[in-house]
Amino acid sequence: MDYEKEYIYAPKCYESCAGYCCAGFTNPNFKLIRSNFIALPLFDIEYQEYLKAGAINGMEVAKKSEKFKLKGGQTIILHWLHCDKKGLCNPHANRPLVCKLYPILPKVSPNGEILGFFNGTIFDLFFSDKSHPCTLIRENRQETQDMLKANLKDLLKDPNYIFIFMVANIAVEHLQNYIKAKFGTYIIDNIAPNKLAEFWNEVEMAMVLRRAWNTHEFAFDIEKTYKSVAQIWGEFLPIEP
Numbered sequence: 492m493d494y495e496k497e498y499i500y501a502p503k504c505y506e507s508c509a510g511y512c513c514a515g516f517t518n519p520n521f522k523l524i525r526s527n528f529i530a531l532p533l534f535d536i537e538y539q540e541y542l543k544a545g546a547i548n549g550m551e552v553a554k555k556s557e558k559f560k561l562k563g564g565q566t567i568i569l570h571w572l573h574c575d576k577k578g579l580c581n582p583h584a585n586r587p588l589v590c591k592l593y594p595i596l597p598k599v600s601p602n603g604e605i606l607g608f609f610n611g612t613i614f615d616l617f618f619s620d621k622s623h624p625c626t627l628i629r630e631n632r633q634e635t636q637d638m639l640k641a642n643l644k645d646l647l648k649d650p651n652y653i654f655i656f657m658v659a660n661i662a663v664e665h666l667q668n669y670i671k672a673k674f675g676t677y678i679i680d681n682i683a684p685n686k687l688a689e690f691w692n693e694v695e696m697a698m699v700l701r702r703a704w705n706t707h708e709f710a711f712d713i714e715k716t717y718k719s720v721a722q723i724w725g726e727f728l729p730i731e732p
């Protein structure tokens with residue numbers, strides 16, 4: 492992976508939204524999620540590239556790392572960086588993939604074909620395009636998707652990144668389905684004003700306590716996805732006994 496590669500070119504788009512995506516996803520209804528930093532997830536393969544590129548000043552070490560094991564011993568390591576730079580990360584080229592691809596992520600097939608796109612952070616899953624705080628989504632979605640489609644070609648030849656995007660998509664869908672089961676929708680525009688606080692409280696708890704992901708169905712979907720990618724590309728995650 493070329494860690495300095497740019498995927499979305501939108502010069503000075505931050506002037507149109509007060510830098511929403513780097514500002515901390517403030518939500519007055521959240522009681523536990525603090526907005527003074529953003530937690531950025533990096534799977535191990537990306538984290539190693541990030542370190543090799545020299546990291547971001549002041550963000551040289553992950554705040555937290557987690558290890559998950561699949562049934563066959565394949566090991567997934569997820570690192571979390573905490574960013575409080577409010578858009579001024581330096582060197583900017585070293586920002587994590589989730590920032591470089593913002594505001595969308597690709598929905599991909601196991602062979603790396605792009606099937607569509609979904610909103611790129613769990614905080615944005617509940618907006619329709621017209622209520623989304625990101626100007627690129629509201630005004631330039633098609634152009635942004637086309638740019639990403641062209642620029643992701645190399646990355647989607649690597650089963651690790653195919654798997655990462657598929658896992659991200661599964662995580663998003665499980666969270667959306669969890670909220671939809673409770674409110675009949677996961678789109679904030681469709682929630683009655685007197686239910687808003689309850690809605691965001693449920694979203695926050697689903698994220699913080701991982702209620703949407705601590706399920707057999709989620710684990711099953713991850714296993715199934717790994718197998719589908721490995722069937723085409725061969726084993727790609729390290730296997731621990």
Ligand code: SF4
Nearest residue numbers: 504505508512625626
């Ligand atoms: S990507 Fe979107 S949210 Fe982020 S600075 Fe640009 S317009 Fe704003």
Ligand code: SF4
Nearest residue numbers: 513574576578580590
């Ligand atoms: S690393 Fe840079 S682009 Fe990413 S959230 Fe932090 S300030 Fe924004």
